[in-house]
Amino acid sequence: MSFSDFTTYxxxxxxxxxxxxxxxxxxxxxxxxRQEMAILHKxxxxxxLTDAEIDNLIEKEKDHQYHPPYSLxxxxxxxxxxxxxxxxxxxxxxxxxxxxxxxxxxVGFDDxxxxxxxxxxxxxxxxxxxEEELLKKFKTELFKNNG
Numbered sequence: 001m002s003f004s005d006f007t008t009y010x011x012x013x014x015x016x017x018x019x020x021x022x023x024x025x026x027x028x029x030x031x032x033x034r035q036e037m038a039i040l041h042k043x044x045x046x047x048x049l050t051d052a053e054i055d056n057l058i059e060k061e062k063d064h065q066y067h068p069p070y071s072l073x074x075x076x077x078x079x080x081x082x083x084x085x086x087x088x089x090x091x092x093x094x095x096x097x098x099x100x101x102x103x104x105x106x107v108g109f110d111d112x113x114x115x116x117x118x119x120x121x122x123x124x125x126x127x128x129x130x131e132e133e134l135l136k137k138f139k140t141e142l143f144k145n146n147g
Contacts, residue, residue, distance in 0.1 A: 021066050022040065022043060022082055023057065023061045026039070046085070075109070079117060079121060116141045
Protein backbone atom coordinates (compact mmCIF):
# COMPACT_ATOMS: atom_id res chain seq x y z
CA MET A 1 0.00 0.00 0.00
CA SER A 2 1.44 3.33 -1.07
CA PHE A 3 0.54 5.77 1.67
CA SER A 4 2.42 9.02 1.98
CA ASP A 5 1.86 12.60 3.03
CA PHE A 6 0.37 14.93 0.43
CA THR A 7 0.63 18.61 -0.38
CA THR A 8 -2.61 20.55 -0.68
CA TYR A 9 -3.74 23.20 -3.11
CA UNK A 10 -2.53 25.76 -0.55
CA UNK A 11 0.98 24.27 -0.38
CA UNK A 12 0.58 22.67 3.06
CA UNK A 13 1.98 19.17 3.55
CA UNK A 14 -0.60 17.05 5.39
CA UNK A 15 0.89 14.19 7.44
CA UNK A 16 -0.85 10.86 6.87
CA UNK A 17 -1.49 10.40 10.60
CA UNK A 18 -4.23 13.03 10.33
CA UNK A 19 -6.03 10.87 7.78
CA UNK A 20 -5.94 8.00 10.29
CA UNK A 21 -7.38 10.36 12.92
CA UNK A 22 -10.16 11.27 10.50
CA UNK A 23 -11.02 7.59 10.06
CA UNK A 24 -11.02 7.09 13.83
CA UNK A 25 -13.31 10.05 14.45
CA UNK A 26 -15.68 8.99 11.66
CA UNK A 27 -15.91 5.61 13.38
CA UNK A 28 -16.26 7.04 16.91
CA UNK A 29 -20.00 6.36 17.09
CA UNK A 30 -19.48 2.74 16.03
CA UNK A 31 -20.32 3.16 12.36
CA UNK A 32 -19.34 5.15 9.31
CA UNK A 33 -22.31 6.53 7.39
CA ARG A 34 -22.48 6.93 3.62
CA GLN A 35 -21.45 10.59 3.62
CA GLU A 36 -18.51 9.97 5.94
CA MET A 37 -17.38 7.03 3.79
CA ALA A 38 -17.48 9.26 0.71
CA ILE A 39 -15.31 11.84 2.50
CA LEU A 40 -12.84 9.19 3.66
CA HIS A 41 -12.50 7.92 0.09
CA LYS A 42 -12.13 11.42 -1.33
CA UNK A 43 -9.44 12.30 1.20
CA UNK A 44 -7.73 8.91 0.97
CA UNK A 45 -7.26 9.27 -2.78
CA UNK A 46 -5.32 12.48 -2.09
CA UNK A 47 -2.82 10.36 -0.20
CA UNK A 48 -2.37 8.14 -3.26
CA LEU A 49 -4.58 5.32 -2.00
CA THR A 50 -6.91 3.25 -4.15
CA ASP A 51 -10.50 2.63 -3.05
CA ALA A 52 -9.59 -0.95 -2.09
CA GLU A 53 -6.63 0.29 -0.02
CA ILE A 54 -8.87 2.86 1.69
CA ASP A 55 -11.43 0.18 2.57
CA ASN A 56 -8.62 -2.01 3.91
CA LEU A 57 -7.23 0.85 6.00
CA ILE A 58 -10.69 1.68 7.38
CA GLU A 59 -11.09 -1.97 8.36
CA LYS A 60 -7.65 -2.02 10.05
CA GLU A 61 -8.47 1.14 12.00
CA LYS A 62 -11.67 -0.31 13.50
CA ASP A 63 -9.81 -1.36 16.65
CA HIS A 64 -8.03 1.98 17.09
CA GLN A 65 -9.61 4.92 18.85
CA TYR A 66 -8.67 8.54 18.40
CA HIS A 67 -6.96 9.87 21.51
CA PRO A 68 -7.17 13.65 21.40
CA PRO A 69 -4.16 15.63 22.52
CA TYR A 70 -4.29 17.49 25.82
CA SER A 71 -2.89 20.90 24.92
CA LEU A 72 -4.87 23.56 23.09
CA UNK A 73 -2.02 24.00 20.59
CA UNK A 74 -1.96 20.29 19.74
CA UNK A 75 -5.76 20.11 19.45
CA UNK A 76 -5.66 23.08 17.09
CA UNK A 77 -2.90 21.44 15.05
CA UNK A 78 -5.00 18.30 14.54
CA UNK A 79 -7.98 20.38 13.45
CA UNK A 80 -5.83 22.58 11.22
CA UNK A 81 -4.64 19.56 9.26
CA UNK A 82 -8.12 18.05 9.06
CA UNK A 83 -9.50 21.35 7.73
CA UNK A 84 -6.54 21.68 5.36
CA UNK A 85 -7.21 18.18 4.06
CA UNK A 86 -10.90 18.97 3.50
CA UNK A 87 -10.08 22.29 1.83
CA UNK A 88 -7.41 20.76 -0.41
CA UNK A 89 -9.65 21.47 -3.42
CA UNK A 90 -10.59 24.89 -1.94
CA UNK A 91 -14.17 23.69 -1.31
CA UNK A 92 -15.72 22.35 1.88
CA UNK A 93 -19.17 20.81 1.57
CA UNK A 94 -21.79 20.35 4.30
CA UNK A 95 -20.79 16.74 5.00
CA UNK A 96 -17.14 17.70 5.39
CA UNK A 97 -18.12 20.56 7.67
CA UNK A 98 -20.21 18.18 9.77
CA UNK A 99 -17.25 15.81 10.12
CA UNK A 100 -14.95 18.71 11.01
CA UNK A 101 -17.40 19.70 13.77
CA UNK A 102 -17.48 16.11 15.03
CA UNK A 103 -13.70 16.13 15.15
CA UNK A 104 -13.76 19.39 17.14
CA UNK A 105 -16.21 17.84 19.61
CA UNK A 106 -13.93 14.79 19.95
CA VAL A 107 -10.99 16.99 20.96
CA GLY A 108 -13.19 18.69 23.55
CA PHE A 109 -14.25 22.03 22.10
CA ASP A 110 -17.63 23.53 23.02
CA ASP A 111 -20.10 25.12 20.58
CA UNK A 112 -18.64 28.61 20.90
CA UNK A 113 -15.09 27.39 20.28
CA UNK A 114 -16.26 25.34 17.30
CA UNK A 115 -17.88 28.39 15.70
CA UNK A 116 -14.64 30.33 16.14
CA UNK A 117 -12.61 27.40 14.82
CA UNK A 118 -14.70 27.11 11.68
CA UNK A 119 -14.38 30.79 10.90
CA UNK A 120 -10.66 31.01 11.68
CA UNK A 121 -9.65 27.75 9.99
CA UNK A 122 -11.73 27.92 6.83
CA UNK A 123 -11.14 31.61 6.17
CA UNK A 124 -7.49 31.47 7.17
CA UNK A 125 -6.62 28.40 5.12
CA UNK A 126 -8.31 29.92 2.08
CA UNK A 127 -6.19 33.05 2.63
CA UNK A 128 -3.09 30.84 2.94
CA UNK A 129 -2.35 31.96 6.48
CA UNK A 130 0.05 29.81 8.48
CA GLU A 131 -1.01 27.46 11.25
CA GLU A 132 0.80 29.72 13.75
CA GLU A 133 -1.10 32.81 12.57
CA LEU A 134 -4.41 31.00 12.76
CA LEU A 135 -3.69 29.59 16.21
CA LYS A 136 -2.95 33.10 17.44
CA LYS A 137 -6.24 34.38 15.93
CA PHE A 138 -8.14 31.47 17.43
CA LYS A 139 -6.73 32.07 20.92
CA THR A 140 -7.44 35.80 20.68
CA GLU A 141 -11.08 35.18 19.73
CA LEU A 142 -11.56 32.30 22.15
CA PHE A 143 -10.32 34.22 25.17
CA LYS A 144 -11.67 37.64 24.12
CA ASN A 145 -14.65 37.69 26.45
CA ASN A 146 -13.69 34.76 28.66
CA GLY A 147 -10.87 36.42 30.52
